[in-house]
Amino acid sequence: MEQQLLNALVLASIYVLFSLGMTLAWGVLGILNLAHGAILVGSAYSVYLIGDDRQMPLGVVLALGLLVGGGCSLLLEIGVFRIIRNSTGDEEEKELRVAIASLGASSILVAIVAKGTANAPFAVPTSFTTHVYDVFGLRISDLQILIIVAGMGISLGLSRWLKLSRTGRAIRAVAADPETASLMGINERRLAAGTMFAAGAMAGLAGVFLVVYLGGADPQSGASLLTTAFAIIVAGGVGSIGGTVLGALTLALVETLILTYTSGSWAPAAAFVLIILVIVIRPQGLFSSSRTKVDRA
């Protein structure tokens, strides 16, 4: 049982890295980036391409994934999302257009990866080999430790940074009230670019972790991760980091239990059911106070 909990924790950490970016983009900028999953897969794939069968150290591989992911996301922001944001139309319609455009971007990214891999799973070559430790009867690998530390550590760090730093406060101001924030001289463009880069970077990180952890990834796996992330974000409350962590832990646990004790083919349904339940019953999120920004419902 404890082993399962550990697996769930690792899974949750990867989910957290992936979902944090999406929840920030949505909470701060109103961007539902449906290409986020493709960016995760695409980042891992580019590391595979760049690596060219060279065995690179884990640190390099992770850094590359981070940069590519951030770069892709930034590109989307500058080339697509920003243009839509600045066009005429009401906010809700623009949000939908952003989501639809991101779907187009997702198709492109997935197609590139599928083409390159002939639609077969691919792996990221790395010189890293895992060491498994035995801690009180529990088998835990250093990779698992790294993933957990990365996921939870970055969440904690991000949360504190948002609270304490000037830029962090600016971000929270934009999330709460974009108009007033711009009146106060907060540079929305730079903020948006930074947020999207960070979001993509974390997705890239999650992607490399996932591929190294699982030994390989399917080019089409971005889509299912998307609904997973959405379930987590919505359950935790859009824009809430703590909520995302709690949501990720919950969903990862439920999925792991389903996989362990049943045939597992129902596992994907957990995310979908969570989405439907949360949105219809408590759209501001299960773990949030009712003061979380919820006007997008």
Add this chain to the structure above:
Amino acid sequence: MIDWYASNTTLIQNCMIAILLALSVQVVMRIGVLSLAGIGFYGLSEYLTANLVIRDVVPAEVAILASLVVCGIGAFVLSLFLGRVRGLYLAMVTLAFVLILNVVAINGGKWTGGANGLFGVPFAVTTAHIVVVCLIGILVVWATERGAIGRACEALRTDELLATSMGIEVRKYHRANLVLSGLLGGAAGGLNVLNLGAVGPFDAGFGLAVTTLTMVIVGGRRSWLGAVIGAVLITWLPTVLSFLEGEMRNIASGALVIVMATLVPDGLLGLLTSQIRRLRAAVRRPSGRSTTKEVDDDTQLVSADR
């Protein structure tokens, strides 16, 4: 002509089914709602119709009608369930609905044939059937674009508060359009399975949702004509782009979606109508009618304390 028809029959059939699917998405998008529920009901109708006909419960025509009724009721229940949910949330709930049905289909045992799906469905539907149903679908959507209903839909798309103040029950119109969306999807599903003879758990999944959305975005979300244009274009695109290999086509359509959603949100139809409008205005202007605002020479000081 006959030769062309014979060698393109499948494409024509797919096109008609695609039109129905595109209409199911367009019919809610025109009031500002992004709902993929029509895709879900497409899949549901495929399985329901297949089961009814394979098990010889009822003849094919009755099977489709029964599926339609179930889809209509299902869409109505879904709309009640959704309540006040709008925007991105609604879009994702409907996506979740589609994906849940996929999972149910995989795990459905003998009712759905599991991961393999159902085979051996009689080919009970001809191209003529498909064309007729497609035309009926177009007719119904066209009818709801005219007159009072059309004006009400446009009003509640633009300004819900105003629509309400004019006596338009916003929720009622949302529900009605969602039901229409379910019926259109259901019709497409029933026809498709009786035409192809088989159904699989991923027929009505993320891929179909994206493709259908692409059709409406590219063709135009404002009117049935946009849905038709989009469906025709996207159905025939692979043929036109046959010099491009498989994945390149996805890249092309993805790029098309980005361009449309970013720069031409009303699609090709929107582009066309705005050009026509501009031409008309240019033709009218030389006749001397002024379009400049009149100068108000009575500025009211009282209004300054606004």
Add this chain to the structure above:
Amino acid sequence: MTPSSSAQTDERVLYGSDHAVPGEPILTATDIKVHFGGVRALDGVSLSLEPGELLGIVGPNGSGKSTLLGALSRLTRITDGSLELDGQRYDRIRPAAVARMGLSRTFQTVRLLPRFSVLENVMLGADQPSLRGARSTSTWRSRGSEKHATDAAMEALERIHLADIRQANPADLPYGVQRKVEIARALVRQPSVLLYDEPIAGMSRSERDEIADLMVELAEQGLSQILVEHDIGMVVRICRRLIVLDLGKKIADGPSTDVITMPEVRDAYLGGTTHASA
């Protein structure tokens, strides 16, 4: 005193209600409170509107005038209080249904649909007539028809002398003309009560006079109206009774000429000792 008794001329009574009992108000609001997030936009306001009356509501900025209209039209949620139209309680009835009961209104900002012509915008009002409007047409079939909507809209446009711009795009029209179109749209519904939210802003002097005359004429034809306005001169001129709001409360309710001389009213506008400056 009220104009409604003089409405029984040879002309058919176009407006007003079938249910109205002579002497009883057509619209009653009792102790309306609208509180949100600690703000008391309306704090216990009551009013009554007589059939065929043209009632004015004035008050400084932030006094709650628009909120009051929102509460009366049910587009703003009320925290407490009761509303009655035509003898029927409606504080729990959905706003669209209230509109169909016979209540029509204009808005502070112009809300015309940019993709429709002026005619089509007014036809929107004709599509969902109030109960009264529905009864006034001859057959059920003609009520639902496009022709009826077109005719009714044309009639409303002709009423305010805008028939010649019926094909125009609202965005091309001067602001004052847009506001007149909105009034036509509210009128075509043949309501029994019409609420105006600062309707003459942006209109030229002649347009204002035209609308003022129209309102008086409508009152004589039995339409009960509430006019929220900043132009106190106009309000005093055409409204026999005036209500003054300040900070969400009613501070005056009586004959216009008396009310505007009240010291409390002057204080509210000029910021006297009893009134905290904004």
